[in-house]
Amino acid sequence: MxxxxxxxxxxxxxxxxxxxxxxxxxxxxxxxxxxxxxxxxxxxxxxxxxxxxxxxxxxxxxxxxxxxxxxxxxxxxxxxxxxxxxxxxxxxxxxxxxxxxxxxxxxxxxxxxxxxxxxxxxxxxxxxxxxxxxxxxxxxxxxxxxxxxxxxxxxxxxxxxxxxxTAVSDEIIEKIITYLQREFYRGITLEELSELTSLSKEYMCSYFKKRMNKTIMQVLCDIRIMNACVLLNRFPDKTIAEISKKCGFESPSYFGSVFRKHQGMTPDTYRKWIPADH
Missing domain, CATH: 2.60.120.280 (Regulatory protein AraC)
Structure with missing residues (x-):
């Protein structure tokens, strides 16, 4: 739901x-x-x-x-x-x-x-x-x-x-997700995350997938969509293309496709469906 x-x-x-x-x-x-x-x-x-x-x-x-x-x-x-x-x-x-x-x-x-x-x-x-x-x-x-x-x-x-x-805190996962939350608006490479964690790219990706049941790029996409939802409500005068760019998507059409997959509706429909400001 x-x-x-x-x-x-x-x-x-x-x-x-x-x-x-x-x-x-x-x-x-x-x-x-x-x-x-x-x-x-x-x-x-x-x-x-x-x-x-x-x-x-x-x-x-x-x-x-x-x-x-x-x-x-x-x-x-x-x-x-x-x-x-x-x-x-x-x-x-x-x-x-x-x-x-x-x-x-x-x-x-x-x-x-x-x-x-x-x-x-x-x-x-x-x-x-x-x-x-x-x-x-x-x-x-x-x-x-x-x-x-x-x-x-x-x-x-x-x-x-x-x-x-309590469960054991996972510093590697925390470090990656914190970085994705902060830098989601631009292109992020696995190479820079590998450098951030001081782990090989292969081990880092395997470890993250095992712990999170999602790839790093899938989680990055989730974070971008979450922020897009906020911006769509906070800035009703901004175009879908502008929101798309601010959230790190390469093209408005790709953004629309991913957004619909996540939210079950287009960005424009979402904006109309939720009238309240964020």
Missing amino acids: KQILKIVENANWKEEYPLSVSTIGLAQQQMPIVRPHGLPVHQIFYCTSGSGELTINDQSYRIDAGSGFFLKANEPNSYYGITKKWELNYMGFEGAICASLLETYKLNRSGAFLLSTENKFLRELKKLYRYLEEHGEQNPKELSKMCYACLLEVFESMDWIDVGK
Whole structure:
């Protein structure tokens, strides 16, 4: 199922309601993410298929189906799948009530968790997702209430996963993905990555594929498409060709073909389908 990206940072109504939804997605195949500075919103993730690895503050957790993780705003983090299929359901949120809400439930840190009432949370999340799909942000008061209902289902039934159950962090994978995240807008060669990691090109590619179940270039493509989605929403006046170039694609036609394969629609259709600004 595709994500709905709802980031409306400039909307006036955000100041009027205690909670607002920034991002939301259901059963989405998760691409590798490395965020040295985190995001300006809090996020809740819940895994329903496959396994992945989450790293926060030099502590790594294995995230399997039935577990999830909470990321505080502006906290460095990274996560990626370690099985071919890794599906996450997620919601980003912000608002004036966040500080007191997190304090009430003693959520003073990011981390991984298990839920005792998984079905209730997913039910509320799906309800919110469908509402956004059908009505957009035209009723922010209702969205604020639904966001609150989702968070309560998580906060009241979560049990932290001990740090002792962490997976071993992989510096090679982290280094490559961080580099791809930073340099995605230009042509990147395997030779420069080989030099970056001080590994032979053959060993590096084999190692990466074994750990990630994808090639380096496939992950680079995922990162470029992710950034294209952001730019399509953030800059509605830029042409598809301009977005394509900014994301490192050699031609608009190739970009369109790859985008459609990833998102199930053309870049232009995606832009019209998601009216909110990123």
